[in-house]
Amino acid sequence: MLSRIEFYTCPDGSVNMKPGSSPVCSYDISCKEVTQEMLVYIKDIYPGAFNALSDLYSRSEKNKDFFEFKMVHRFIRCNFGEYDALSMDISADGNFNFEHVSCPLRGECIHEGVICMPKKSTKLSAREEEVARLLGQGLDRVQIADELCISPFTVSRHIANIKSRLGISKTSVIALKFRE
Template sequence: MRDLEFYIYEDELWCISGGKNEQITEQNVELVKDMLYKIREFYPEAYKDLSKWFQRSAQNVPYFQYLIVDQFCRCNFGKLDSTTKDIDTKGSFNFEKGYCPIYGRCPHANIVCNPKFNSRISDAEMRVMKMIYDGCNNDEIADRLYLSPHTVKNHIKSVYTKLGIHEKSEFIQYAHKNNLFKD
């Protein structure tokens, strides 16, 4: 994936990628398909909500898919930001919180805007990783969760493999960026 920076200009969604600046429409088939896949896989609650939101357009599949991606980007990436790309080359989403003028009052807040990440990490792995995120060491985790240290290591290794990361600091950054442990 390439770096992407989305922004709203004259009420239209635009994207900067590789020095190229273009308006996003349903004609951007590859971008829409890539984004739709990520939304569906990693933010399934947002995908479900957006599918209901635009269900009247579902018969026109390309337009329906575009509407889902367009609204997701508007809710989470609408501001032009030169410091951090909205989507980096690793495919990580960097949400811009609080951009929406009705943020906090919108029925889609914390569903579409600032969505919860779904990494397909098992519940057992998630309990271990939450404790890693909170600063516990492997022995503390094993003791508190009544697991063997070997099991704790296996859970950590499994999560790192699923997320394509290699060390604790990368996991902490990943969890923070993707709202992995938000309430």
């Protein structure tokens, strides 16, 4: 799961990232793990942004790595472009903290409020509801993973998505809300 990452856009349009206490590095097409994890989160939590990005870069769809990189690169530039050390763009619990990015198209861009500062989807997916129900039954992440035949990482991602969608900060609150 992604956590504690600060992104910023350079004057030439490239993106740098600072993961936690690691040194700054360039975000480029070789950062496949970051791209994949961010894309899953964008698709789950910000489906409107995901669809707009897919349409915007559809001409690159045949080159999957480039297509996905371009989608995430644009999402980062539109939402995390400023360097600020006060709050990480991706928090310790994996949530996105958007910034008001200076953009010459502010107020005119058709993607404002869609890709830039997108709206969250608050509807839980069927799998997220299943994970929440199992949390309500008192199962832990490993038990849920075994029950659903998925990895504990995937369970953690679902829990993070549930928290984000419902505005909850603690897993125990999910368990209480979905207790049978």
